[in-house]
Amino acid sequence: MAKGRTGRLLRDPLILLAFVTIALLLAAAVLAPLVAPFDPDEQFFDGLTLEGAPLPPGERFWLGTDLLGRDLLSRLIFGARTSLVIGIVANGAAVAIGTLLGVVAGFAGGWTGTVIMRFTDLMMAFPALLLAIALAAIFSPSLWIVALVIALVNWVQVARVTYTETRGLKEREFVEAGRALGAGPLRILLTHVLPHLLPTVLVWATLGIATTVLLEATLSFLGVGVRPPTPSWGNIIFENQTYFATAPWLVFIPGSAILLTALAFNLLGDALRDALDPTQRGRT
Amino acid sequence: MSGRYLVGRLGQSLLILLGISFVTYVLVYLVPADPVRQIAGRSATPATVEAIRAQLGLDLPLWHQYLRYLSNLLQGDLGRSYLQKTEVTTLILARLPATLELMAGAITVELLLGLPLGVYAATKRGRAADRAVMVGAFTVVSAPQFVVGILLLYVFAVRLAWFPIGGYGTLPHLVLPALTLGLLGAGWYARVARSAMIDVLRQDYVTTARAKGASPARVLLVHALRNAALPVVAMIGLDVGLFMSGAVVVESVFGWPGIGQLAWQAIQRLDIPIIVGVTLVAAVGIVIGNLVADLIAPLIDPRIKLRA
Secondary structure, three states: OHHHHHHHHHHOHHHHHHHHHHHHHHHHHHOHHHHOOOOOOOOOHHHEOOOOOEOOOOOOOOOOEOOOOOEHHHHHHHHHHHHHHHHHHHHHHHHHHHHHHHHHHHHHOHHHHHHHHHHHHHHHOOOHHHHHHHHHHHOOOOHHHHHHHHHHHHHHHHHHHHHHHHHHHHOOHHHHHHHHOOOOHHHHHHHHHHHHHHHHHHHHHHHHHHHHHHHHHHHHHOOOOOOOOOOOHHHHHHHHHHHOOOOOHHHHHHHHHHHHHHHHHHHHHHHHHHHHOHHHOOOO | OOHHHHHHHHHHHHHHHHHHHHHHHHHHHOOOOOHHHHHHOOOOOHHHHHHHHHHHOOOOOHHHHHHHHHHHHHOOOOOEOOOOOOEHHHHHHHHHHHHHHHHHHHHHHHHHHHHHHHHHHHHOOOOHHHHHHHHHHHHHHHOOHHHHHHHHHHHHHHHOOOOOOOOOOOHHHHHHHHHHHHHHHHHHHHHHHHHHHHHHHOOHHHHHHHHOOOOHHHHHHHHHHHHHHHHHHHHHHHHHHHHHHHHHHHHHHHOOOOHHHHHHHHHHOOOHHHHHHHHHHHHHHHHHHHHHHHHHHHHHOOOOOOOO
């Protein structure tokens, strides 16, 4: 059954395209040193015009060069590493924190549940980006700090969804049956509740990568994210934005990379939701 | 609407605000750089530094500072900016109208683009037009706002020169920033409106209207649209959070003199009272927005019952 649905997923050309994009991105990130035509940090003498302006896309530098005469394509490929590391680490942490808090609150209920969920409400009321900016500015940012900051901001949604689901699952007959057969709370949690949460967590983990990649790019664009010279798609735009009128490729090529990545994960997450939750099919 | 629900809901909002003020205060207390040093300058003597610290109350324990801050807060006093030597409340109030104007523009964009496109997609359900609108909606929610802003600037201000490159004051200045801020929401609204419209078009009263010979346009505009627009209108209050984060980005791209830009400048200079002030004002906006959305939803749509 589930296999049939996955098969149907892949027959949708759009989803297939999303898969291909994600696969290419992964390959670029993993194989960066092999596939990048140049060293991303090398400032080429012939990478600037005689007047010192960056080169537009051309024969030697396929996507052109940046303000310091570095190869844009190589910086983009290495930037994919940054995005992906943050996407996986930060989002993984956010999903783990959110699931843990949501499940504990939903399963324990009572005071524990109330306290956790009120705290979640509190975090929901924070303007996420302002909070992330403040956090990133407080701890001078490195790749890992940025990942941590994003995780601290992004767990909230997951916590709410898993909380609601856990509450619902707790009332289901198979949980009651398990309890009647003498299973302890931990056993019920591990064998009856968590496996049923898996589809939801999977959907949110996929959608969360899109959110995370966008947040990292925004923080880096504002100058409180990943710091140069480590290339990140956001900080490439940050470094070059003042020249967008004369060297637009320096903004719009990395911008397209961010957009395509977020779009691919959003499309995939949405398709997964449809596939895993038949009641939602065709509604969204 | 029961009074009990209202009181409970208001109390809950107040508690959240209190929590927010505390969390923000603790956060900025963690800042490793010392603001006193920044104000006093490099050449200040240790005695001057200590005098400034005492004057600002930064030598008191954290909880004491927080209580002092909270009691001032209740009197509308957000403290003074370390660097601009001005009341934070004054700075924020001076810049709030620009941000509110930007948000009003963004709401207009969301509704004018999102609603019609979503409704249109619903009527063409499953066909190429529906698919195109939905892919478009996905694309705008996946696009980083700063890239959208720079793209609009590049095309409409630099290349076509239809709008000014930045600045504030007239309607043409507002168009591009409002479009940038509103597009994201328009993408969400198109999805919500489409899904609501698909539900509504299945209802018996729509079938009845059709059976009675109402024209397709009449069925759509009079019978269906009214009900499909409800969930979208009820969502506007929830957008405040989206806008508050977006304002920082959009205002920094377009040089829009609102509180987003104020916060952004303050963060670079570690001007703590301003950071706390703007975050707090933004959070108050979000809490009020959520409260309004919760309270008006059942008024617009009587089928929604208030949670007791």
